[in-house]
Amino acid sequence: MIFLTRKAEFSSAHYYWIDDWSEEENRRVFGKCANRNGHGHNYTLEVTVAGDVDPVSGFVVDLKQLKDILEREVVSVYDHRHLNLEVPEFRTSIPTTENIAIAIWKRLDGKIPHAKLHRVRVYELPDLFADFYGEEAFGEQA
Template identity: 80%
Template sequence: MILLTRKADFSAAHFYWNPAWSEAENARVFGKCSNRNSHGHNYTLEVTVAGEIDPLTGFVVDLKLLKDIIEREVVDVYDHRHLNHEVPEFATMQPTTENMAIAIWRRLDGKIPNAKLHRIRVYEMPELFADFYGEGL
């Protein structure tokens, strides 16, 4: 088995807000991120798949196909969007880096032929990222 990682970039806006809390409590917990006018990030996504190398092609997975799947399932849905308002999964959960990794796993799981999804890594900024390995799903 070998691991193969493909990267993609997208930009999106979001804010953190718990409607069950007061404005003061949201500000205390989420700080500047509770500004409902939102803020944005240039995200980097890493999708790592695991599989065996095809002896005829030398590939774990067709790289163009993997890119197309990531573009269709994630980048086209998230890029230049307001996550809270335009991406369905964030209508019911905070669009944190951690939750984005889980949501992207759900979007990609089972859609990559001849390979198993191994890891989703979402960078919110170069020094902040979340990894998800599919545990609990």
């Protein structure tokens, strides 16, 4: 088995806010990220798949097909969007780096032929990223 990672990038806006909390509590916990107008990031996505190398092609997965899947399932949905307002999974979930990684996993799981999704890594900043290895890695529901 070998692991192969492909990168993609998207730019999105978001904010952090819990409706059941007061404005003061949201600002205390989330700071600048509680600005309801949002702020943006240039995200980097790394998707790692696992599988066996095809003896004929030498690939674990068709690289163009993987790029097309990332474009269709993630980039075209998240790029130049306000995550809270325009992406369905974040209407009820705060688009933290962690939740974005989980949401991307759910978008990709089972859609990559001939390989198993191993890891989704989302960089919000060069020094801030979240890894998700799927529900099975933790033995619980995400």
